[in-house]
Amino acid sequence: MSIQATRGTRDILPEEISNWQRVEAIAREILGRAAYQEIRTPIFEQTDLFERGIGETTDVVGKEMYTFKDRGDRSITLRPEGTAGVVRSYIEHGMHTQGDVQRLWYLGAMFRYERPQAGRQRQFHQLGVEVLGSADARADAEAIAIASDILQSVGLKNLTLQLNSIGDANDRQAYRTALIEYLTPHQEKLDSDSQNRLTKNPLRILDSKDKQTQEILQGAPSILDYLSSESQQRFDRVQALLQDLGIACNINARLVRGLDYYTHTVFEIQSDDLGAQATVCAGGRYDGLVSQLGGAETPAVGWAMGLERLVILLQQIQQSVVNPVDLYVVSRGEKAEAQALNLAHSLRRSGFTVKLDMSGSAFGKQFKRADRSGAIACLILGDSEAENGTAQLKWLKSGAQSEITQSELMNNPATLRQQFEENA
Template sequence: MSSIQAIRGTRDILPEEVGYWQRVEAVAREIFGRAAYREIRTPIFEQTDLFERGVGEATDIVSKEMYTFVDRGDRSLTLRPENTAGAVRAYIEHHLYAQGGVQRLWYLGPMFRYERPQAGRQRQFHQVGVEVLGSADPRADAEVIAIATDLLKTLGLKDLRLEFNSIGDRGDRQQYREALVNYLTPYKQDLDADSQDRLMRNPLRILDSKDAKTQTILQDAPSILDHLNPESQQRFERVQQLLTELGIPYNVNPKLVRGLDYYTHTVFEIQSDDLGSQATVCAGGRYDGLVTELGGPDTPAVGWASGLERLILLLQQLSSPSAAPLDFYLVSKGDRAEAQALKLAQLLRQQGFSVELDLSGSAFGKQFKRADRSGAIACLILGDAEAESQTVQLKWLASGQQEALMQAELLTQADQLHQQLTAARKEG
């Protein structure tokens, strides 16, 4: 019988890798908390209509990539392909706008898209993101970009660049759409197949094409920046000014439009050359019309999301995962000693120590070898003699120094032990 394996496009995150994930999550919570962002957790699946209306039926996500199914209640449901629409749905449903002021939200969790799996891109993937709802101020745009920059720099990522653009308001975008279609239509047969399909459905996505011939055609295409109204242009210049004042370098990229229908004005991506063709590690922008589109009050908003798989790839290139430090490795042999070892391990854990209890039952020699490989600061040893006398042997693994202690004494000297462990860890 063949073994059951993970579904293509999904992957197990094994213990050796989890340290990277925990680090990203911990840093994200710290950065967001400092800026008064509050966590929101939304369902993994939603009504399909939420994404059709919010993300846009003409987008590749909705037309090609969603995991959609009909449940027993004959309702069309979809595993979330992104989380902005879900966060906005929650904002409307729970009347968060009635609380007054700006709502700063952040989220972290799995998303689902039916794409060709590749490095840093899976069909089940994870995103961390922020949403600021209720502010039209250009400072909100600059703030979310600054927070993304803080997150990536705190994680230790380097060689990053901010690609930045404005797609104006919906009127600007519609005028540009018409100008772009008029320019590209005579070249339709020379465009790649995906771009031909997008020409009438979602022509702005053609600007994202990786096809060399299509990019050659686009070299003389009209620019969105030539179709901004005076107010949109002023906003664009103000955000640039704020980024400059914050010391955040950027590159204005007129071909950056983002693929989701809900974007207006500011759009941006933070990219890394270390990821090959999949260079984007964070992307977002302003979406002033989405709340209204989904049935809520007129609410300006801006946000971004970052794919954790891509962040982890970059972190793995920089350093080894930071495993939780282990204080004690506890070895034991003999029925009475093994029972005492289990109790002692649990009592030490309750005192705040990290303890790994060897459960192999193998000879002391093999257990000692595992203790040496464990990364623990010290080894605790319980045999028949120690069980009889209610003692334990404490061996400092770096120096080899060993001493006998009463088990009760070990527990009553917790503060002193913590200090000794801290000092030994620094020396190591």
Template sequence: MGTIQTPPGTRDILPEEIGYWQYVENIATQILSRAMYQEIRPPIFEQTSLFERGIGEATDVVGKEMYTFTDRGDRSLTLRPEGTAGVVRAYLQNNLYAAGGVQRLWYCGPMFRYERPQAGRQRQFHQIGLELVGTGDPRGDVEAIALASNILKSLGLRSLKLDINSVGDRSDRQRYREALVEYFLPYKEELDPDSQDRLERNPLRILDSKNERTKEINQNAPNILQYLGDNSQIHFEQVQQLLGDLGIEYNINPCLVRGLDYYTHTAFEIISDDLGAQATVCGGGRYDGLVEELGGNSTPAVGWAIGMERLIILLKQLQSSPVRVPDIYLVSRGEAAEAQGLILAQKLRAEGLTVELDMSGSAFGKQFKRADRSGAIACLILGEEEAVNQTVQLKWLQTKEQQTMTQTELFNQVGELREQLGRHRKQ
């Protein structure tokens, strides 16, 4: 029998790549924490009805892409296809609204959609998301956009552009929906099959089609901005004014509608020119009706999600892998020396140093070769003689300088050792 492989659309994130992921997560944590956003971790699977009600049964996500199963208790459960519905469910179930004011929340983790796998798009994919729940103020929209921009720029991404649009409130969307159906009906046979299906269920999504002929037809479609009511128009103008105040450049894209039914008013995407067809790095918008749709009081909210896989592709194009290397590589040979080596490694780690302990038991020559390959600054050597005398040899791997000291001296001088390691690393 052959080895078992990962299912299609999934992949292992190997140690050689994980540094990118940790780098992104650390930057996001720092920036969101400074803005007083708190992390939340909802479960990976939820009741199927949460997504049917929250995302919308007419969407492609619910209709075609969800991983849904019946558990042993005959309950219909679904692996989460996105993060917002679960966060709102948690907000309601745990009475987070009882504190009053707004809830600033963020999450990070895997999502699941049955899509055609391609570069930057997997069936198990990962997102960092933000949800600002409890304010309808345009400042909330702009704070959310600004924080996403801060994260992406702090990661070193530059060739980005922000597209914004307003999809209005429910009454605006209904008027616009009717206008779209009227416009598209004469072209029905020319639309791609997905768009023909969407004409009855979700005509706004036709505007998001990647089919070339459908894109041509879309060029003369009604503009949603012409169907906004006064309140929606004022909100959108204020968002634009505030973005300008922050110096955030943007482009108004009337075809930007996002793929989920819960969006209202502001919709936005941050796009990279370096990703080809899968250009969107961050997408989000306002969803003022979702909390009420899921059983709560009318509560405005805004949020976004950053796709980690696409972000990692961009980071790999920008820089070499942020590989972690040890400060010290510790080699030992002989039963007593190997036991002392384990103790030394643990003590040095407790002092804040990064130590890799060779556990091969092979000859010193092979251990020294691995020490050189590790990228370590220094090597600690323990043999039978050192074990008897409670000493250790410290070898600087770049200069090949070597000195002998007692193990007690080593720990008494750990501060000086840390400074020496820093100087050698800069050389």
């Protein structure tokens, strides 16, 4: 029996990787222009970090974490999300003492034990940003604008921003009381998960996908009616800033997000092209998380973007972009093959993309592979070329062929580059 990838994981194959690289490159460029700095945190952390940070009553902590004991009998968890680890690093390394707002971003694998489906695996990848140290509504708007820029720059369309405010702790407590009061008479008609959440985490009931529960929620109070005047003014400011940026949004009073650390602004960017799993980016403000994890009171806002879902959308709107090959090198004979390796290495160092055929098969089979490679030109070395220190340069589109010395190829690549401009 052959060994296969574990359920909930998948290989990212060479024909897919160009879309991943394109998304990553665009994100790096946009985040770099906005002066965000990359941070890389461990894939596993102490379990307590996620229990305290995400919340013990959330589905992520209660049902989905990959947790185990290490050889020191310590409880360790593969990270289910990126924010808690970034905040732990922020506290541990004293970033708050650096006297400036920390604009950070990360990219990496996360792990949750969920039912695998399109765009949602048990090992998945997220791109995320965290802005720590600013309570200004402009930080919220900037974070959303950067996410929007990344999604639009990779070519996605049919995107909708869903926006809400869940206020501060006092606002949520008042709303929590009102929501429990409304839902209690309907408790027996709620789905089982919602029944369990009613007294522990009633706001999470708003996320229920159960049809009957959603019908009951139609008459539920809105959290927007329980915002203090300060929270409402802040929410109005975020909306005005987004409008100034030309970013349209839908106010969705049912949007609460699945993690306990959120405050004030919460949002999701959704695509109409992805079916049931419509959210490609989500986040919000989490002003209490740093202090909750042992740091000083620090306002913060951030988001995470699921790369699997993003790549699915990208593949729907365009063909994968194959990394172009400039030169395909064909050789036969011991001396010619050694020279071909040396020549390919030198040309790569000069900036050309070179694929070296190492099959040792007949010229005819190597030429067929050269044609299939999509290369612009083919370099051919046989016994004669090896003796003379030359190579045959064949332009695959036109079939034109000429002889060129190996020394010129290695010592004067500008000549070859000029020929590429004329023949590409």
